[in-house]
Amino acid sequence: MTEIVGVRFQNSGKVYYFSPNGLTLTMGTKVIVETAKGKEYGIVTIPNHRVEDDTIVAPLRSVVRAMNDDDLRRLEQNRQKEKQAGKVCEQKITAHGLDMKLVDVSCAFDGSKMVFYFTADTRVDFRELVKDLASVFHTRIELRQIGVRDEAKMFGGLGVCGREFCCRGYLGDFQPVSIKMAKEQGLSLNPTKISGTCGRLMCCLKHEQDVYEELQKITPRIGSVVKTEHGTGRVEDANLITGKLRIRPDEDDAAAYIVDRSEVEVIQKAGKNRPKPHRPDNRKQQPADKQQQGDKQQAEKKPEKRSQKRPPRRPDAGEAPKSDS
Secondary structure: OEEEEEEEEOOOOOEEEEEOOOOOOOOOOEEEEEEOOEEEEEEEEEEEEEEOHHHOOOOOOEEEEEOOHHHHHHHHHHHHHHHHHHHHHHHHHHHHOOOOEEEEEEEOOOOOEEEEEEEOOOOOOOHHHHHHHHHHHOOEEEEEEOOHHHHHHHHOOEOOOOOEOHHHHOOOOOOOOOHHHHHHOOOOOOHHHHEOOOOOEOOHHHHOHHHHHHHHHHOOOOOOEEEEOOEEEEEEEEOOOOOEEEEEEOOOOOOOEEEEHHHOEEEEOOOOOOOOOOOOOHHHHOOHHHHHHHHHHHHHHOOOOOOOOOOOOOOOOOOOOOOOO
């Protein structure tokens, strides 16, 4: 077991493990940590906690210190520097005529590097732009092209549910989302209704899919034949969340009724074990002797092939008659 603290960096929902280095840190504490890129600022999201050794990615870096007043002043200076860099970068983009959109600017805590995040529909040649920005800020410049989902994660906002974006609030990494998930969850396939602000399929479809898969295992599918206290019938509709089923009885004049999935017994699953249509075979139904007699009569009806022999050819055929003279 190893003692760790979880730290989340700015503009990122992923939590990284660090060694507390003998410090007792509470949730929300602002700390300076040592990373592969130098010293960075982060916020503690998981206080001192012990985890298994196999869950840690070696080497485990340490927390340098909790932020003091000097660190807070330097952090504020970096924020002002990022705003200024954003305005300068937008001017340079317009001057070079580049088809790209600046999203955010991040300045390293020690001021050794500035990262500019942008979106673009195609690949952009920004080599001259990097030279201009380096000559203005006299530090290392990096330009990173990101997607629309990353852009929404950086800006944040409220989704159609009225809550904060999942990617901004707690999702660490983006997971692949497919239209099949919307089908299995019974949602409308209209792209405008199942897409987020970023224009991609909503992330909540992914982390809700596990619950729907479990509910599908215990809920009879539409078309299944079930048995209830009212008799047998077929499932017309099923609500996975509430567990309510609408059953159509086998009787034609009977009305449909609603029951809970725990009150039914599945007799035949939908799409499985369907009886094959009965196709009578007259040959198999007839006795063997009658079948042989029928085959013999059918053979007698077939006309026999007559051998057609050509008449013998006369030796004088085709020759002109000889005169007596």
